[in-house]
Amino acid sequence: MKEIKKRSVCPVSSSLDIWGDKWSLLIVRDLMYAKQCTYGDFLKSDEKIATNILAARLLTLESSGIISKNEHPESKAKVLYQLTEKGINLLPVLIEIYLWGEKYFTLSDYHIEFLKKVKEDKQQFINNLTQKLRKEILNT
Amino acid sequence: MKEIKKRSVCPVSSSLDIWGDKWSLLIVRDLMYAKQCTYGDFLKSDEKIATNILAARLLTLESSGIISKNEHPESKAKVLYQLTEKGINLLPVLIEIYLWGEKYFTLSDYHIEFLKKVKEDKQQFINNLTQKLRKEILNT
DNA sequence: TAAATTCACTTGCAAAAAGCAAGTGGTTAA
DNA sequence: TTAACCACTTGCTTTTTGCAAGTGAATTTA
Numbered sequence: 170m171k172e173i174k175k176r177s178v179c180p181v182s183s184s185l186d187i188w189g190d191k192w193s194l195l196i197v198r199d200l201m202y203a204k205q206c207t208y209g210d211f212l213k214s215d216e217k218i219a220t221n222i223l224a225a226r227l228l229t230l231e232s233s234g235i236i237s238k239n240e241h242p243e244s245k246a247k248v249l250y251q252l253t254e255k256g257i258n259l260l261p262v263l264i265e266i267y268l269w270g271e272k273y274f275t276l277s278d279y280h281i282e283f284l285k286k287v288k289e290d291k292q293q294f295i296n297n298l299t300q301k302l303r304k305e306i307l308n309t
Numbered sequence: 310m311k312e313i314k315k316r317s318v319c320p321v322s323s324s325l326d327i328w329g330d331k332w333s334l335l336i337v338r339d340l341m342y343a344k345q346c347t348y349g350d351f352l353k354s355d356e357k358i359a360t361n362i363l364a365a366r367l368l369t370l371e372s373s374g375i376i377s378k379n380e381h382p383e384s385k386a387k388v389l390y391q392l393t394e395k396g397i398n399l400l401p402v403l404i405e406i407y408l409w410g411e412k413y414f415t416l417s418d419y420h421i422e423f424l425k426k427v428k429e430d431k432q433q434f435i436n437n438l439t440q441k442l443r444k445e446i447l448n449t
Numbered sequence: 450t451a452a453a454t455t456c457a458c459t460t461g462c463a464a465a466a467a468g469c470a471a472g473t474g475g476t477t478a479a
Numbered sequence: 480t481t482a483a484c485c486a487c488t489t490g491c492t493t494t495t496t497g498c499a500a501g502t503g504a505a506t507t508t509a
Binding site for chain 3: 331358359360361362365384385386387
Binding site: 195259274 | 315316318319320321323326329330331334335338354356357395398399403405406407412414415416417420
């Protein structure tokens with residue numbers, strides 16, 4: 170776990186020191202959906218991250234203990250990226266960003282449905298997804 | 310309200326397009342405490358933002374409707390920066406970042422006390438602070 | 450089994466953004 | 480009326496981002 174230089178002792182500032190950029194939380198988002206787990210899958214996301222930036226972010230996230238690199242069950246050529254407990258714990262942050270975004274942006278039907286489920290019982294939704302993601306770690 | 314180029318229709322990505330950097334949320338944080346409201350006050354924060362970067366971020370946040378520039382009651386030389394309703398609504402995001410940071414960083418006594426209050430009743434804390442910040446807007 | 454393809458990156462370079470220090474032009478206090 | 484304060488701006492260097500092409504190991508295809 171590489172040490173990142175902290176600008177201050179504020180937990181917000183220290184958090185942003187690690188993942189306060191335009192890409193890191195999108196990687197976490199992709200892992201949260203748990204459909205995309207390989208390097209190539211991240212590249213396929215709608216935002217079109219550049220490959221060298223992706224490599225750099227994956228390194229930072231890994232050395233900060235937010236994601237882990239694992240063997241892919243299908244092939245030795247592939248790498249399986251997964252959230253760690255520390256990464257899973259970013260879920261509430263991500264959910265609140267979704268809910269803020271819901272207020273100020275036009276959403277796709279997909280996101281409308283997603284956020285409907287979230288809002289039915291936010292805490293329950295977070296708990297369920299957290300449990301699901303934890304189980305995926307154990308099965309590796 | 311200047312339009313910022315969106316990388317995709319994802320609300321997380323669109324949110325990060327506006328304030329996904331190392332500084333924007335620290336400005337929001339300072340305004341949330343409602344003690345720091347002038348340009349000079351932002352410069353005094355522990356993280357030591359560069360003055361040109363501060364100017365740029367304030368412009369973006371203003372043109373995105375997250376903060377507003379107002380007359381300072383004390384002097385014409387000063388400018389009063391305030392959160393708008395859109396900015397106040399970032400409070401839940403900020404609180405979840407605090408709570409994540411609490412898990413993984415060493416906190417100052419100040420932040421320990423702050424987060425103790427937050428955790429006693431998170432929703433109540435957010436509601437109260439939201440109301441308080443809204444009142445401050447009205448009194449301007 | 451050799452060649453083509455897939456996969457996870459790396460490298461090189463141009464453009465953009467961040468960071469630093471000094472400067473500017475109104476406002477206010479002495 | 481002069482000095483200090485305030486909110487920026489400007490110029491310059493360093494760092495980061497973004498794009499395109501390349502690399503080498505693993506895997507599929509002919």
